Amino acid sequence: MQQVFYLVQKEFRQVFRSKIMIGILFVAPLIQILVLGNAVTTDVTNLKVVLFDNDRTPMSRELLRRLANSEYFIPIEVEDDYTKLSQYMDRFEANLALAIPGGFQRDVVRKSAPKVQAMVDGLDGNSAGIALGYVAAIVQKYNADIIMMEPGLRNEARAVRQVKLEPRFWFNPNLESRVYIVPGLIAIILTIITVFLTGMGIVREKEIGTLEQLMVTPIRSWQLILGKIIPFAVLGFIEIIIIMVFVYILFGIGVAGSIPLLLFESGIFILTTLGLGIFISTISETQQQALFFAWFFMIFGILLSGFFIPIANMPEVIQWITYLNPLRYFLVILREIYLKGSPLAYLLPETFAMIAFGLAVFTLAVVRFRQRLV
Amino acid sequence: MTDKNAVEVVDLVKRFGTFHAVDTISFTIRQGEIFGLLGANGAGKTTTIRMLCGLLKPTGGKATVAGHDVYREVPKIKKSIGYMSQKFSLYEDLTVKENIEFYGGVYGLEKGQIEEKSTALIRELGLENRSNTLTSSLPIGWKQRLALSTALLHDPEIIFLDEPTGGVDPISRRSFWKLIYDIADAGKTVCVTTHYMDEAEYCNRVCIMYQGRIVELGSPSQLKEKHNLPTMQDIFIQTVDR
Numbered sequence: 001m002q003q004v005f006y007l008v009q010k011e012f013r014q015v016f017r018s019k020i021m022i023g024i025l026f027v028a029p030l031i032q033i034l035v036l037g038n039a040v041t042t043d044v045t046n047l048k049v050v051l052f053d054n055d056r057t058p059m060s061r062e063l064l065r066r067l068a069n070s071e072y073f074i075p076i077e078v079e080d081d082y083t084k085l086s087q088y089m090d091r092f093e094a095n096l097a098l099a100i101p102g103g104f105q106r107d108v109v110r111k112s113a114p115k116v117q118a119m120v121d122g123l124d125g126n127s128a129g130i131a132l133g134y135v136a137a138i139v140q141k142y143n144a145d146i147i148m149m150e151p152g153l154r155n156e157a158r159a160v161r162q163v164k165l166e167p168r169f170w171f172n173p174n175l176e177s178r179v180y181i182v183p184g185l186i187a188i189i190l191t192i193i194t195v196f197l198t199g200m201g202i203v204r205e206k207e208i209g210t211l212e213q214l215m216v217t218p219i220r221s222w223q224l225i226l227g228k229i230i231p232f233a234v235l236g237f238i239e240i241i242i243i244m245v246f247v248y249i250l251f252g253i254g255v256a257g258s259i260p261l262l263l264f265e266s267g268i269f270i271l272t273t274l275g276l277g278i279f280i281s282t283i284s285e286t287q288q289q290a291l292f293f294a295w296f297f298m299i300f301g302i303l304l305s306g307f308f309i310p311i312a313n314m315p316e317v318i319q320w321i322t323y324l325n326p327l328r329y330f331l332v333i334l335r336e337i338y339l340k341g342s343p344l345a346y347l348l349p350e351t352f353a354m355i356a357f358g359l360a361v362f363t364l365a366v367v368r369f370r371q372r373l374v
Numbered sequence: 375m376t377d378k379n380a381v382e383v384v385d386l387v388k389r390f391g392t393f394h395a396v397d398t399i400s401f402t403i404r405q406g407e408i409f410g411l412l413g414a415n416g417a418g419k420t421t422t423i424r425m426l427c428g429l430l431k432p433t434g435g436k437a438t439v440a441g442h443d444v445y446r447e448v449p450k451i452k453k454s455i456g457y458m459s460q461k462f463s464l465y466e467d468l469t470v471k472e473n474i475e476f477y478g479g480v481y482g483l484e485k486g487q488i489e490e491k492s493t494a495l496i497r498e499l500g501l502e503n504r505s506n507t508l509t510s511s512l513p514i515g516w517k518q519r520l521a522l523s524t525a526l527l528h529d530p531e532i533i534f535l536d537e538p539t540g541g542v543d544p545i546s547r548r549s550f551w552k553l554i555y556d557i558a559d560a561g562k563t564v565c566v567t568t569h570y571m572d573e574a575e576y577c578n579r580v581c582i583m584y585q586g587r588i589v590e591l592g593s594p595s596q597l598k599e600k601h602n603l604p605t606m607q608d609i610f611i612q613t614v615d616r
Contacts, residue, residue, distance in 0.1 A: 002479065002482065003479065003480050003482060005479070006475070006476055006479030006480055007480070009476075009479075010465070010468065010472070010476045013467075013468060013472060014465065014467050014468065017467050017468075018467065208461065208466075209459055209461025209463050210463055210464075210465060212429065212459055212461065212463070213457070213458075213459065213463035214480065215429055216427045216428065216429060216452060216455065216457040217452060217477070217480045217481055218449060218452045218453045218481065218482065219480055220449075
C-alpha cells in the first residue's frame with residue numbers, strides 16, 4: 001500500500017501545481033452551473049407575438065389585451081394587413097401570430113361559433129406546443145369570462161354545472177425547469193471531471209514516457225490503477241460538495257433527501273466513469289485521441305440520459321438503448337434524492353443497475369489495462 | 375568483472391505480426407560489465423532491451439536476467455534492474471526532491487531511507503541549491519543524470535540504458551559516461567544501447583545488431599583487430615553496409 005500512497009501523493013502534487021487543473025476543477029463547474037442553471041431551461045417564455053385585429057370591437061380588443069398582458073408573450077406589432085402576418089415568421093421576428101377575423105363580436109353574441117386564428121412557428125415542436133397551450137389557456141379563460149359578462153348567456157352558463165380543475169404540482173410547485181435541471185448538472189460535471197481526468201492523466205504519462213518508467217518498477221498494475229483512480233475519485237467527491245454548495249447559494253435549491261445517500265450513489269456512479277476513463281486510456285496513444293474518445297462517449301451518455309430530452313419523448317428503439325446508459329439511472333437517483341428526498345428503498349432498481357454497470361465497465365477496463373501493460 | 379553472467383539470452387525472438395523485430399539472437403552479459411548494443415534505428419536494440427526488462431513478452435527463445443526467467447519471473451526481474459529510456463522519465467512538474475521521493479517510494483524504500491538517499495544524491499549531483507526547483511527548469515544534461523540516479527535508488531544489480539544520451543551535447547555525454555563508469559566500478563552490470571560510435575569505444579564488449587540479428591559480438595579491440603579497421607565507426611559502417 002506504501003507504493004499507492006506515493007502514487008496518490010504525486011498525483012495530488014501535480015494537480016494542485018497546475019493552474020489549468022485548478023481552473024478545470026473549481027472555476028469551470030461554477031461557470032457551468034451559472035450558465036447552464038440559467039440557460040438550460042425548457043420554460044417557454046418571451047414569445048414574440050404579432051397581432052391582427054379585423055374586428056376592432058371591445059370584445060376583440062379585450063382578447064388581444066389579455067394576450068399582450070400575459071407574462072409569456074411580448075407583442076411586437078399590431079399588423080393591419082393579414083397577408084403580411086406570415087412574413088414576420090419568415091424573418092424570425094415573431095414566434096406566433098394571432099388573427100381575429102371581422103365579425104368576431106357579432107358571432108359571440110349570436111352564439112354562432114366565433115373563431116380566432118393562431119399561427120405558430122413550428123420549427124421547435126416542443127416549444128410550439130407549449131406556446132399554443134398558453135394561447136388556449138388564455139382563450140379558455142376569456143370564454144368563461146365573456147359568458148358571464150353577457151346577460152343573455154349568463155343564465156345558460158349557470159344552468160350547466162362545470163367541473164373546475166385545481167392543479168397542484170408537487171416537488172416543483174412552480175414547474176421551474178431550473179429545479180429539474182440543476183441536480184442533473186451534478187451528474188454531468190461529475191462525469192466530465194472523472195472521465196477526462198482519468199483518461200487524460202494516464203495517456204499523458206504514456207506520452208511523456210513516465211508510464212513506461214513506472215512499468216519497469218516493481219509496482220503492480222492494481223497499485224498503478226489505484227494510484228490513478230483514488231485521486232480522481234476524491235476530487236470527484238470534492239466537486240460534488242462544491243456544486244451542492246454553489247447550487248444552494250446561487251439558486252436556493254437544497255438537498256431534500258439524505259446527503260450521505262447522495263454521496264453513496266455518486267460513489268457507485270463514479271465506478272463507471274473511472275472505468276470509462278481507464279478504458280479510453282487503453283485505446284488512445286495521445287491526449288488528443290483520448291479527448292476525442294471521451295467526447296464521443298459522453299455526447300451519447302448525456303444526450304441519452306434524459307438530461308436535455310425527456311426519455312419518454314424518444315423513439316422506442318432509442319428508449320431501449322437508454323437502459324444501457326448508467327447516467328440515465330444516476331440522473332433519476334439525483335433528482336429523486338435532491339427534489340423528493342426519496343430514501344434508498346425507492347431507488348433500489350436504479351442503484352442495482354448502476355452497480356452492475358459500474359462493476360462490468362470497471363472490471364473490463366482494468367483487465368484491458370493490465371493486458372496492455374505487458 | 376566476474377565470470378558470473380548477469381544476463382543470458384538464447385535464441386530470443388520477437389515477432390510483430392510477420393515482422394521479425396528480433397530474430398533469434400543469443401548473447402551473455404557478464405556481471406560488472408558495460409555491454410553495448412549497437413545498431414541503426416529499427417535494428418531491434420530497443421525491442422531486445424524491452425524484453426529483458428519485462429516490458430514485452432518474447433515470442434520465442436530463452437532469457438534470464440539476474441538469474442530470473444523473462445517469462446515467469448518478471449516481478450523479480452523488476453526488483454533487480456534499473457531502467458532509463460530514451461524518453462525523459464522524470465516528472466517535469468515535480469521538483470527534484472519530489473521526483474526522488476516518488477521513485478524511492480515506488481521502489482518500496484522506507485521513509486528514512488528515501489530521506490537519506492535523496493540528500494546524498496542531491497549532494498552528489500551538485501543540485502543542493504535546486505532541490506526545490508521544478509525539474510523542467512534543469513538543463514537537459516542534469517536531467518539525464520538525475521534520471522539515471524533515480525533509476526539507481528533501489529540499488530539494482532543490472533542497469534538498462536536505452537539511448538540515454540540522445541540529444542545531449544558532447545560535454546554532458548562525457549560526464550554521463552563518467553557516471554556509467556562509476557556504476558560499473560561499484561560492481562553493477564550496465565547494458566546500454568547507442569548509435570554514437572565514440573560511445574561504443576567506452577564499452578567492455580559490444581554487439582552490433584542489423585535487421586533483428588546480431589552481426590558482430592566482441593570487445594572493441596577484438597573487433598578492430600578482426601576487421602583490421604581503426605575505429606568502431608568504420609566497423610559499424612562496414613558491417614551494416616554490406
